[in-house]
Amino acid sequence: MKVGIPKGLLYCKYHPFLVTFFGELGAEVIVSEDTNKNIFDAGIKYCVDDACLPVKIFHGHVNFLKDKCDLVVIPRIMQLWKNEYICPKFCGLPEMVLNNLNGLPPAITDPIYATSWKNLYSWAQKSGNLLGKNNRQIKVAFNKAIEAQKNHKTGIDDEGYEIKIALTGHPYNIYDKFLNMNLVKKINNLGMGIRTAEFTQEDILAREADNLYKRPFWTFVRENYGFALNSAKEKKVDGIIYVSSFNCGTDSVIIELIKNGLPDFPFLILKIDEHTGEAGINTRIEAFRDMLERRLFNESHISTLG
Numbered sequence: 001m002k003v004g005i006p007k008g009l010l011y012c013k014y015h016p017f018l019v020t021f022f023g024e025l026g027a028e029v030i031v032s033e034d035t036n037k038n039i040f041d042a043g044i045k046y047c048v049d050d051a052c053l054p055v056k057i058f059h060g061h062v063n064f065l066k067d068k069c070d071l072v073v074i075p076r077i078m079q080l081w082k083n084e085y086i087c088p089k090f091c092g093l094p095e096m097v098l099n100n101l102n103g104l105p106p107a108i109t110d111p112i113y114a115t116s117w118k119n120l121y122s123w124a125q126k127s128g129n130l131l132g133k134n135n136r137q138i139k140v141a142f143n144k145a146i147e148a149q150k151n152h153k154t155g156i157d158d159e160g161y162e163i164k165i166a167l168t169g170h171p172y173n174i175y176d177k178f179l180n181m182n183l184v185k186k187i188n189n190l191g192m193g194i195r196t197a198e199f200t201q202e203d204i205l206a207r208e209a210d211n212l213y214k215r216p217f218w219t220f221v222r223e224n225y226g227f228a229l230n231s232a233k234e235k236k237v238d239g240i241i242y243v244s245s246f247n248c249g250t251d252s253v254i255i256e257l258i259k260n261g262l263p264d265f266p267f268l269i270l271k272i273d274e275h276t277g278e279a280g281i282n283t284r285i286e287a288f289r290d291m292l293e294r295r296l297f298n299e300s301h302i303s304t305l306g
């Protein structure tokens with residue numbers, strides 16, 4: 001059986017688990033290509049207008065796979081941490097895709113509660129059963145998938161730059177080069193190093209979020225807020241760039257919380273949708289770099305005088 005896995009949304013984080021699990025069950029795993037113009041255009045064409053860009057692009061990835069596999073995985077990721085959710089669009093992702101695209105093969109759409117191995121296993125068991133596998137085969141594949149996932153590290157922590165920025169936002173906005181117009185490279189080319197949230201421990205992220213009047217309900221709110229606040233307070237970075245999608249409800253909350261928590265810290269918000277021009281992004285990052293340079297120069301000048 002050919003199992004299709006779309007290279008969109010949280011694939012960038014969890015592909016070792018998914019690819020290993022279905023591969024170990026004996027399926028031929030077909031992964032869509034990196035996001036490119038065809039995938040992007042198909043996503044814009046088939047998805048509803050008011051969805052965020054990452055969800056539109058996910059549609060393009062499923063469309064790429066639809067004639068190439070017997071079963072497509074549309075991960076309905078509900079929870080990664082207890083008492084938190086990802087976002088409403090993740091909860092309804094399969095319904096959106098199944099209604100917007102015609103001619104799809106059968107899909108795996110069961111909710112994924114990854115708050116414990118036990119909870120995640122119940123998704124694995126249902127998916128394995130769909131492939132006609134028994135419990136022993138599913139357990140072996142599951143354990144190998146967990147190992148593969150544990151060995152997978154993501155994140156950026158550049159060394160050797162005079163200016164360092166915290167690059168925040170949802171992982172698919174940071175790591176999909178086509179979606180963000182090669183943002184990581186652009187930032188590095190302008191002489192700025194990058195640090196991403198993966199290099200801050202979970203307990204630190206949680207501690208910062210605990211200072212809010214109410215614990216965030218959405219995982220990305222806790223992570224991005226905690227990362228931004230901690231990076232600025234501990235002077236690990238000189239500024240923060242937040243890459244955000246138009247129409248993202250959780251982004252609008254995170255951005256306001258960060259602005260509120262760090263009123264005087266350099267903070268650039270890059271909002272991206274399918275109409276965003278690359279020249280505009282370039283200009284804004286360059287202006288941000290110039291501002292950070294001036295700020296650093298003034299600080300060192302003042303400390304020399306002092």
Ligand code: SF4
Pocket residue numbers: 052053054055086087088089090170220245247248249250251
């Ligand atoms: S969190 Fe925001 S960017 Fe991500 S899927 Fe939800 S609405 Fe889209």
